[in-house]
Amino acid sequence: MAMLEVRNLRKCYGDLEVISDISFDVNEGEVLSVIGPSGSGKSTMLRCINQLERITSGTVCVCGENMITGEKNGEAVYASADVLKKIRRNVGLVFQNFNLFPHFSVLRNITEAPVSVLKIPREKAEEKAMELLGKMGLADKAKSYPCELSGGQQQRVSIARALALSPQMLFFDEPTSALDPELTGEILAVIKELAAEKMTMVIVTHEMAFARDVSDRVIFMDGGVIVEEGAPSELFGNTKNERTKQFLKRYSENTFKEDK
Amino acid sequence: MYLKGAINLDLTKLLPILAEGFLVSIKIFGLTLLFSIPLGFVVSALKMCKIPPIRWIINAYILIMRGTPLILQIMFIYFAPTMLFKADAPPDRFWAVIVAFSINYAAYFAEIFRGGIQAVPKGQFEAAQILGFSKMQTFFKITLPQVIKTVLPSIGNEVITLVKDTSLAQVIAVSELFALAKKQASTQFSVMPLFVAGVFYFVFNWLVTVLFDLGEKKLSYYK
Ligand SMILES: Nc1ncnc2c1ncn2[C@@H]1O[C@H](COP(=O)(O)OP(=O)(O)O)[C@@H](O)[C@H]1O
Numbered sequence A: 001m002a003m004l005e006v007r008n009l010r011k012c013y014g015d016l017e018v019i020s021d022i023s024f025d026v027n028e029g030e031v032l033s034v035i036g037p038s039g040s041g042k043s044t045m046l047r048c049i050n051q052l053e054r055i056t057s058g059t060v061c062v063c064g065e066n067m068i069t070g071e072k073n074g075e076a077v078y079a080s081a082d083v084l085k086k087i088r089r090n091v092g093l094v095f096q097n098f099n100l101f102p103h104f105s106v107l108r109n110i111t112e113a114p115v116s117v118l119k120i121p122r123e124k125a126e127e128k129a130m131e132l133l134g135k136m137g138l139a140d141k142a143k144s145y146p147c148e149l150s151g152g153q154q155q156r157v158s159i160a161r162a163l164a165l166s167p168q169m170l171f172f173d174e175p176t177s178a179l180d181p182e183l184t185g186e187i188l189a190v191i192k193e194l195a196a197e198k199m200t201m202v203i204v205t206h207e208m209a210f211a212r213d214v215s216d217r218v219i220f221m222d223g224g225v226i227v228e229e230g231a232p233s234e235l236f237g238n239t240k241n242e243r244t245k246q247f248l249k250r251y252s253e254n255t256f257k258e259d260k
Numbered sequence B: 001m002y003l004k005g006a007i008n009l010d011l012t013k014l015l016p017i018l019a020e021g022f023l024v025s026i027k028i029f030g031l032t033l034l035f036s037i038p039l040g041f042v043v044s045a046l047k048m049c050k051i052p053p054i055r056w057i058i059n060a061y062i063l064i065m066r067g068t069p070l071i072l073q074i075m076f077i078y079f080a081p082t083m084l085f086k087a088d089a090p091p092d093r094f095w096a097v098i099v100a101f102s103i104n105y106a107a108y109f110a111e112i113f114r115g116g117i118q119a120v121p122k123g124q125f126e127a128a129q130i131l132g133f134s135k136m137q138t139f140f141k142i143t144l145p146q147v148i149k150t151v152l153p154s155i156g157n158e159v160i161t162l163v164k165d166t167s168l169a170q171v172i173a174v175s176e177l178f179a180l181a182k183k184q185a186s187t188q189f190s191v192m193p194l195f196v197a198g199v200f201y202f203v204f205n206w207l208v209t210v211l212f213d214l215g216e217k218k219l220s221y222y223k
């Protein structure tokens, strides 16, 4: 069953069309990686699906719930607030910059939404948070504040925070891009573990080796459209598409330069 | 001769009088904070609202409040009803002062709050939205605590200024500390009452400073 169905998604900022006519599905338990050059609209696409941006036209269906009910004067008409809330509860988003709440302890960062949004009793929420922290290897940091953690640790907390709401689906927007290179491994390991547990995920990433490794399917975006979509072995191994080839070539050159 | 009088001045008689004035000053101080802080929040919210005419009105209000002397605003609030609007009687002196102080300080607080709210990174609101917090929950749990931390030093400055500004109430003959001290000074031919009044202001502001330092220290556990 498709957990996420995106059809003809278009997003304009004024006259600037940032996403033009994107369609794709994500099935239950599937890991989809989205790659593409900076400015190609990857973040905007995630933000549209997660209701941080209004889509211009097209439809998005999450776990069988339609976010968009129709179109009026060339503008997408959104479903009722109740439906949007329900959709919100089914998805989680992990940001590039973590966006942890600096004034809350690690534990409170994770428990606050379950307690005040889902109305789960605090003890229960804390129990689950400790379990998640243990899984992230951060059980001893529960009482720390975000500013006392490394970037990698902060990102693991933010993943735990998203998981605490038991989403059906998790989105990642370049989860390792704000991290020092030596810290990216710990985040990728956590995501791999989630993939092994059959968590449905959409991951925007520049870590090509990781994308090849972890994903069931890869989408290559450029200029607001999906240029190519396929299994990682196809897309990374022997793509026929010129644009994909060029992107991957440029990418491996850059990576090579950085390594030197 | 005057100097001698100053030394012989009876402090046991002077202190109760000044204490009475000080009580009035504190009332002005407390009531002003009570009204101007929430009002400041409302004004800052209106200033950030998307409807241009509301923003223009708020901008004009802030410009006037910060651009003209508070002493003039106090006089305006007190005299305008009878002189401009043909009211039968002037308003209560004390409450005229409270109104003038509250709307004046609200303008300053509004600008401080706006700075504080705009200093909260956009990602905080987005994270709150993704996690499903309502607008109210986001404001009280996420925004407000962070705003308080950033604005506390500037609010401290304003509050200290307010303590001293209460002396402006004398312009419409409200018997606060400074007015009474001045009266005592002239009837007793001595600067001692004024000096004692100065000590009152100083000690009170010292207390205010200690409290704000304490608050800042308490909020220094993060960032
Ligand atoms: N709020 C906005 N207003 C106008 N243009 C925007 C806005 N946000 C993003 N864009 C533009 O949309 C394009 C895609 O951005 P983005 O989705 O962030 O790309 P990516 O995540 O792939 O790097 C860019 O050209 C960017 O300048």
Ligand SMILES: [Mg+2]
Pocket: A042, A043, A044, A174
């Ligand atoms: Mg991006």
